[in-house]
Amino acid sequence: MxxxxxxxxxxxxxxxxxxxxxxxxxxxxxxxxxxxxxxxxxxxxxxxxxxxxxxxxxxxxxxxxxxxxxxxxxxxxxIGYLPGELFLEGRVTGRKLLSHYEAISGPVSPGRIDALAERLGLDLDRHTRKLSKGNKQKLGLVQAFMHNxxxxxxxxxxxxxxxxxxxxxxxxxxxxxxxxxxxxxxxxxxxxxxxxxxxxxxxxxxxxxxxxxxxxxxEGAVRHVRFSADGITAHDAGALLGAVPGVGHVELLESNGTVTVSATLEGAIQPLVKALGTLQLKDLVLEEPDLEESVLQLYSIPRDSAPEDPSTRRIAR
Missing domain, CATH: 3.40.50.300 (P-loop containing nucleotide triphosphate hydrolases)
Structure with a gap:
């Protein structure tokens, strides 16, 4: 492509x-x-x-x-461009400012600007100096999108x-x-x-x-797992989870014949599901992948250990 x-x-x-x-x-x-x-x-x-x-x-x-x-x-x-720091002329209305941008960017379909402004809830007839930060951002989006x-x-x-x-x-x-x-x-x-x-x-x-x-x-993100089971000791539950790829940070609590477990999982869930299928589960919670946590882990990778070939820059599973 x-x-x-x-x-x-x-x-x-x-x-x-x-x-x-x-x-x-x-x-x-x-x-x-x-x-x-x-x-x-x-x-x-x-x-x-x-x-x-x-x-x-x-x-x-x-x-x-x-x-x-x-x-x-x-x-x-x-190209349509929205800068991170948007500075707008304050003595004109949004409509006049977009007309100026249109002369630079090229033809805009009739009604296109008004349609975009309506979708975003933007009043084009207010002077830009009176616009809030959010409304200035809307104006920036309209100018970026308006000429397709x-x-x-x-x-x-x-x-x-x-x-x-x-x-x-x-x-x-x-x-x-x-x-x-x-x-x-x-x-x-x-x-x-x-x-x-x-x-x-x-x-x-x-x-x-x-x-x-x-x-x-x-797929490669961190999931948090919690479950409780009867008929197994904390030691055996720990050994069972230790054999499952990607399981880490295991915490076990045994009380009145019930073991309660908290852990993290990276990668495929099928091996964990297979292991848990052997238990007498009382409760099971498998949270959505925590992508933020995975990215924060990547931020902690020393720069020198990052791969040099862009074709190999993939998140390790």
């Missing part, structure tokens, strides 16, 4: 400080690709390099098949939005993907990315430490 974005050995220095360290990734056309990482990880710097807002120190970038340094206005019109660009680059797109508007944003992303558009978005909150993205890249200290599909990330 064609690639909408590709970087190779992308490096960026500000003076002597290197903030991107050989970043490699590829975004398939028509996909939703999410980058997550703590503040200061390099997400915004990466996006600005892709859009030629800043120039990389070294490395190669291709955006929609072109070098962004050479693409000029024609390439810019094929081939590529959407969205930096922390749900910042300042209430939960209902966030859900509408997720619907807009899904519709854009259905139309064949590519979406590249960033966040420091995994739950926001996993609702929309097909693939997630985890960025830490300016380096990609893992790239994984959301479904694969879920």
């Amino acid at each position: 064609a690639e909408a974005i590709a970087t190779r050995s992308l490096t960026k220095k500000f003076g002597r400080r290197e903030v991107l360290h050989g970043v490699d990734f590829a975004v398939e056309a028509g996909s939703v690709f999410g980058v997550i990482g703590p503040n200061g990880a390099g997400k915004t710097t990466t996006m600005r390099c892709l859009l030629d807002i800043i120039r990389p120190t070294s490395g190669a970038i291709r955006v929609l098949g072109e070098d962004p340094r050479l693409g000029g206005p024609e390439l810019r019109r094929r 660009p081939e590529l959407l680059v969205l930096d922390e797109p749900t910042s300042g939005l209430d939960p209902l508007v966030q859900q509408e944003f997720h619907a807009m992303v899904q519709e854009a993907q259905h139309q064949g558009q590519t979406i590249f978005l960033s966040s420091h909150v995994l739950s926001e990315v996993q609702q929309t993205a097909d693939t997630v890249a985890i960025l830490r200290d300016g380096k990609i430490i893992a790239v994984e599909s959301v479904s694969g990330l879920r």
Whole structure:
């Protein structure tokens, strides 16, 4: 499949400080690709390099098949961009500001701007200086989506939005993907990315430490397990769980002939289910995978131990 974005050995220095360290990734056309990482990880710097807002120190970038340094206005019109820090002219209405953006980005279908504003609950006739942070964010989303660009680059797109508007944003992303558009978005909150993205890249200290599909990330995530059983001792229950791949952090409590167990599970659940099938269970709770915990574990991986070949950057099962 064609690639909408590709970087190779992308490096960026500000003076002597290197903030991107050989970043490699590829975004398939028509996909939703999410980058997550703590503040200061390099997400915004990466996006600005892709859009030629800043120039990389070294490395190669291709955006929609072109070098962004050479693409000029024609390439810019094929992209919708929402910056992480949105600064708006305060002496005009939202409608007039979007009219200005339309002249830059290219034709917008009649009624498109009003339809997007209505979906997001945005009053276009208010002066931008009177808008709250959330409404300014809505205005930024309208300008990014309004001309149906081939590529959407969205930096922390749900910042300042209430939960209902966030859900509408997720619907807009899904519709854009259905139309064949590519979406590249960033966040420091995994739950926001996993609702929309097909693939997630985890960025830490300016380096990609893992790239994984959301479904694969879920399979490899940490689950919490709790159960109680009769007819078995705590010692035997511990031995039984110790033979199950991926089980860890086992805590056992034995009282009045009943053993209560808490544990974590990484990976497939079938071996655990098979083992528990031999017990006289009184209660069983298997929680949804804790993706946040898995990602936090990845943040703790020493940089030097991260794989260098991007084809091998996968979360260990």
